[in-house]
Amino acid sequence: MTYDPKYENKLRESGLRPTKQRIKICEVLFNSTETFHFTIKDLVKIIENQANIKVSLATVYNTVHAFNKKGYLKEIPINSSQSYYDTNISHHHHFFDEDENKLIDIDQNDVDEVMIKKTIPGKKIKSIEVIAKIVTDN
């Protein structure tokens, strides 16, 4: 079977075979150029509503994990019972709206580059994330 090569490549490069279920996941995640912040539950709900096929939770989890590992998705560090992912993998940061439990992008240009002077012997910095928690301003 052949699939949209756009998605097929992403999958193969993430170490996954293209299958109906995974292509469907790709369609939801990568169809639009817009940033998309989601939890696994969100993703499953969207697939259920759109799709003619059923995708099991296990498949959603392992596909998202593979994309995250490969760097096609980014997991956002926030304290929440669920993991949040972002389809915008460019270097940028986030507001986390604590009233609504919602992430909002902060463009790279809206934050001066974070310079960390401290170093740890034998370790290198893999990523730097800025999370600004916001609440209603009264």
Add this chain to the structure above:
Amino acid sequence: MTYDPKYENKLRESGLRPTKQRIKICEVLFNSTETFHFTIKDLVKIIENQANIKVSLATVYNTVHAFNKKGYLKEIPINSSQSYYDTNISHHHHFFDEDENKLIDIDQNDVDEVMIKKTIPGKKIKSIEVIAKIVTDN
């Protein structure tokens, strides 16, 4: 019953009555001037090893939550199945060592102040956290 006023105040200001169990939790958390990064499981383990009294999980959770809410503890935003807390509530940031699942403080002076230009109408920034993930440097 009367207790060490140092801990009694912290508890009362967090909206909690001082009790044997909560004082014990305070002793573990606030005895030292040193920074202490911990999970609930860590805390329970330390109490079990040190204490002559038993403290239930529920009590540990609700006491830690009250301190966090009041600001005597800070929850650190990282992606982990468990929540991490820090007894160092001064303005500072963190490395998260992904090899060892361990937090390391980064002093405020080791990071230039993070300035965010973007604003969200009706919202104010409550906190800004920088998390730098580190891994073994090969």
Add this chain to the structure above:
DNA sequence: TCAACAGATTAGAATGATTTTAATGTATGT
């Protein structure tokens, strides 16, 4: 093309952190 097999899918079970419950105990103001 097609058999064989490595990898994928699935429902459901297992895990593990956290929260809730409901019965019993205790600090505190009067």
Add this chain to the structure above:
DNA sequence: ACATACATTAAAATCATTCTAATCTGTTGA
């Protein structure tokens, strides 16, 4: 010392995530 509001507790419930093991499918080489 009493009444009562708040605490404590063990155990159950919840919920995201991971694992399992049976079944299925994409892929490769003959």
